[in-house]
Amino acid sequence: xxxxxxxQAAEIAGRLRRTSVNLExxxxxxxxxxxxxxxxxxxxxxxxxxxxxxxIEVDGEDIRTASPARRGRLLGYLPATRDLVWPIAAxxxxxxxxxxxxxxxxxxxIALLELEPLAGRPVDHLSxxxxxxVLLARALAPRPRVLLxxxxxxxxxxYWVLRxxxxxRGIADDDGTGVAVALHDIDRIGVFDRVLLVNGGExxxxxxxxxxxxxxxxxxxxxxxRGRSGWQxxx
Amino acid sequence: xxRATAVILALSVLALAVAHLVLPLDPMIALRRSDPATxxxxxxxxxxxxxxxxxxxxxxxxxxxxxxQAVFANPLASPDITGSSSGAALGAVLAGxxxxxxxxxxxAACGGAGxxxxxxxxxxxxxxxxAGPSLLLAGLAISLAAGAATSLVxxxxxxxxxxxxxxxxxxxxxxxxxxxxAAVALLPAAICCLLLLRRARALDLMALGEDVVASLGYRxxxxxxxxxxxxxxxxxxxxxxxxxxxxxxxxxxxxxxxMTRGHPGRALVPSGAIGGALLLLADLAVRFGPxxxxxxxxxxxxxxxxxxxxxxxxxxxxxxxx
Numbered sequence: 001x002x003x004x005x006x007x008q009a010a011e012i013a014g015r016l017r018r019t020s021v022n023l024e025x026x027x028x029x030x031x032x033x034x035x036x037x038x039x040x041x042x043x044x045x046x047x048x049x050x051x052x053x054x055x056i057e058v059d060g061e062d063i064r065t066a067s068p069a070r071r072g073r074l075l076g077y078l079p080a081t082r083d084l085v086w087p088i089a090a091x092x093x094x095x096x097x098x099x100x101x102x103x104x105x106x107x108x109x110i111a112l113l114e115l116e117p118l119a120g121r122p123v124d125h126l127s128x129x130x131x132x133x134v135l136l137a138r139a140l141a142p143r144p145r146v147l148l149x150x151x152x153x154x155x156x157x158x159y160w161v162l163r164x165x166x167x168x169r170g171i172a173d174d175d176g177t178g179v180a181v182a183l184h185d186i187d188r189i190g191v192f193d194r195v196l197l198v199n200g201g202e203x204x205x206x207x208x209x210x211x212x213x214x215x216x217x218x219x220x221x222x223x224x225x226r227g228r229s230g231w232q233x234x235x
Numbered sequence: 236x237x238r239a240t241a242v243i244l245a246l247s248v249l250a251l252a253v254a255h256l257v258l259p260l261d262p263m264i265a266l267r268r269s270d271p272a273t274x275x276x277x278x279x280x281x282x283x284x285x286x287x288x289x290x291x292x293x294x295x296x297x298x299x300x301x302x303x304q305a306v307f308a309n310p311l312a313s314p315d316i317t318g319s320s321s322g323a324a325l326g327a328v329l330a331g332x333x334x335x336x337x338x339x340x341x342x343a344a345c346g347g348a349g350x351x352x353x354x355x356x357x358x359x360x361x362x363x364x365x366a367g368p369s370l371l372l373a374g375l376a377i378s379l380a381a382g383a384a385t386s387l388v389x390x391x392x393x394x395x396x397x398x399x400x401x402x403x404x405x406x407x408x409x410x411x412x413x414x415x416x417a418a419v420a421l422l423p424a425a426i427c428c429l430l431l432l433r434r435a436r437a438l439d440l441m442a443l444g445e446d447v448v449a450s451l452g453y454r455x456x457x458x459x460x461x462x463x464x465x466x467x468x469x470x471x472x473x474x475x476x477x478x479x480x481x482x483x484x485x486x487x488x489x490x491x492x493x494m495t496r497g498h499p500g501r502a503l504v505p506s507g508a509i510g511g512a513l514l515l516l517a518d519l520a521v522r523f524g525p526x527x528x529x530x531x532x533x534x535x536x537x538x539x540x541x542x543x544x545x546x547x548x549x550x551x552x553x554x555x556x557x
Contacts, residue, residue: 049449068451077450085308086442088497096443122497138443 004178005046005058005075005146012051015041017202023146023178028169030189030209031182033198034222039182040080042198043148046180047077058146069099076144080151080182082131087122090115090134097141109137112167128155136164140171147171147179154184165191186213186222186231197221236494236505244494244508248290251515256286258519284417285409289518289532290511291421292409292473296480297487297510298428298503299466303354304488305438305499306462309370310547313484314350314470317370318377320481322353323467323474324405325381325388332392332401339419339476347423347471353377354463371548407480407533409518420476427469431503434458438500480533482540483510483517489543 005023010016016038023029033039045051048064056063058074066074076097084093094115095106110119113133123131132155139147147168153161169191172179181192189195195212197205199221205212212218219225223234256278257263267274300313307317314320326349330336336345361373385405389397403410437458440448445455491506492499517535524530 044446047446047450048452049446064452066452068453071450071452075450077447079444079446081444081446083444084442085310086492086497086499088442092496092498093443096440135443 002059004176006055006060007046007053007057008055010042010045010051010053010056012041012045015201016045016051019045019203021046021196021203021206023180025176025178026172027178027193028172028191029178029180030192030195031180031198032184032186032189032195032212033204037199037221038201039198040150041201042196042203043077043150043180043182047075047148049077072097072099072142073144075146075148076139076142078136078139078147078149078152080154082128082135082155084123084131084135087124089120090123090126090130091119093123093134094137094141097138099142105141109141112140113137129157129160132156133160143175143177145175145177147177149179149181151182151184153181153188161185161188189213236501240494241505244505244512248508248512248515251512251519252286252290255289255515255519256282259522280414281411284412284414285518286515288409288412288417288420288473288477289514291417291424292477292480293483293487293511293514294507295424295428295469295473295510296484296514297491298431298507299469300484300510301488301491301499301503301506302431302434302438302462303466303484305441305502306459307370308441310489310492311371311485311544312374313482313488314466315378315479315481315484316544317357317374318353318381319350319357319467319470320474320479321378321381321385322356323347323350323471324479325349325385326352326471327475328385328388328401328405332394332397333388335393339416342475343419343423343472345471346473346475347468349381350471350474351464351467353381354467358459358463403529403531404478406531407478407536408529408531409477410529412476416476420473423472424469427465428507431462431465431469434462435500435503438462438503439498440500442499478531478533480514481537482544483513483536485547486510486540486543487513489547 002025003022004025007022008020009018011018031039031042045053048056061074063071063074091106091110094109098105110116115133115137118126118130123134136152152164156164165188168179171177189209192209195207195209196203197212197218204221205215205217207215213226219234224231225234263274296314303312303317304310323346327342327346330342330345336342356377357373361370389401437448437453440451448455487510488502488506490509491502494505495501518532521530521532521535
């Protein structure tokens with residue numbers, strides 16, 4: 001396996017302690033942790049949005065010195081917020097993800113995320129779940145080699161939760177994209193290759209999903225444990 | 236924006252500019268017959284600077300309004316509502332009536348400084364991604380404070396006629412402005428607007444949120460400061476020569492975005508064109524007012540623009556409620 005994303009000594013003062021992490025090609029990684037633990041900070045630091053780092057490289061190329069068009073093809077970031085102020089049509093929002101116009105790619109994404117009925121409607125009039133799909137399509141548009149998605153599954157209905165995980169699995173397998181997904185629904189982590197547990201502003205555990213759920217660090221962070229009838233509060 | 240829309244828009248602006256230059260036609264023709272030399276002088280020394288100023292100031296209001304709205308992610312963030320026009324007026328009044336500056340360049344510089352201070356205050360009071368109401372309130376506070384300070388400066392000014400002779404200017408007027416005055420207002424404004432246009436793509440992406448823009452390598456905070464500074468200089472230079480004019484910077488971008496399918500950055504050019512066209516229309520209308528009376532053009536734009544503003548606020552309120 002080759003490392004797609006290499007992050008060395010990333011740090012955001014007061015939010016994320018010095019952290020080094022890498023993402024392999026074709027790997028689907030879940031980022032979990034309690035509220036305020038630092039999931040978003042970790043993703044933002046890896047996308048070079050905030051804080052400092054010794055190195056943030058995609059396939060050996062420093063993203064921080066790349067031009068906006070190039071950087072968009074190296075790394076895609078989807079923030080957790082779904083707020084959009086301007087009445088831009090859904091199709092045009094997807095197109096904003098591309099540095100140069102490519103209508104066929106936009107059509108492809110609209111079909112992929114089943115946005116056809118919404119394509120012409122202004123995004124500020126869509127439901128939160130619909131907007132989430134439009135914004136994800138925007139992030140996927142330039143086929144970045146690394147995808148950092150902050151809670152892409154929230155606000156989605158059950159069909160779209162499953163469909164999206166299937167889609168991301170496909171993108172990782174087919175294109176060799178390294179995908180990191182921050183999420184809250186710990187019952188979904190079975191489909192991921194690897195799980196990062198983030199708490200107190202640092203990565204506390206980095207394990208395959210099955211081991212993560214039984215790790216002591218896991219129940220310490222979430223203050224829950226697997227009981228006979230599902231998840232229970234830790235004593 | 237389709238090519239056809241762009242051509243129609245450009246032709247309309249051109250037609251309005253020509254109309255503004257030659258209308259009313261009768262006195263021009265009469266003068267041309269009796270005294271051709273004076274007629275030419277009138278056209279180049281009086282009418283031309285006025286047309287240039289009106290078109291240029293309107294374009295500045297439209298372009299800076301669109302840029303400020305994109306940065307603040309708020310369709311109400313126009314030069315007047317953010318308090319930057321009032322700040323510019325205060326700066327120019329202070330310089331002119333208090334420190335006795337008379338050079339148009341010094342006045343324009345002080346106007347620009349006033350606008351930048353007002354916008355910087357707004358940034359600190361309301362923050363950049365401020366929601367509609369808090370931006371409006373902060374802008375209102377700054378406008379009121381700057382307006383009161385302007386009145387105070389005029390009341391305490393050494394010249395007893397300060398109030399009287401500043402009235403027409405502060406309400407926005409284009410009467411009897413010279414070519415050098417037009418140059419002082421329009422040259423810095425044009426440079427600033429061209430620099431603003433370079434940011435069109437980043438401002439479009441700003442619609443997706445600051446983190447997305449930052450993830451592409453732009454620096455949203457730096458872009459915000461850059462746009463506030465450039466807009467401040469452009470507005471300040473125009474206000475120091477022609478006074479504050481309301482609502483063109485609100486309506487221009489609103490119509491501009493309708494032409495660019497809602498894209499805030501791409502709307503910069505059409506917003507400027509529409510702003511120019513609107514102000515040309517308003518100043519033409521003022522020219523056909525009652526003989527012997529000058530209605531400040533700013534009064535007309537405010538009267539015409541208020542209903543749209545109220546409508547936008549109501550729409551915003553229903554959206555917040557929904």
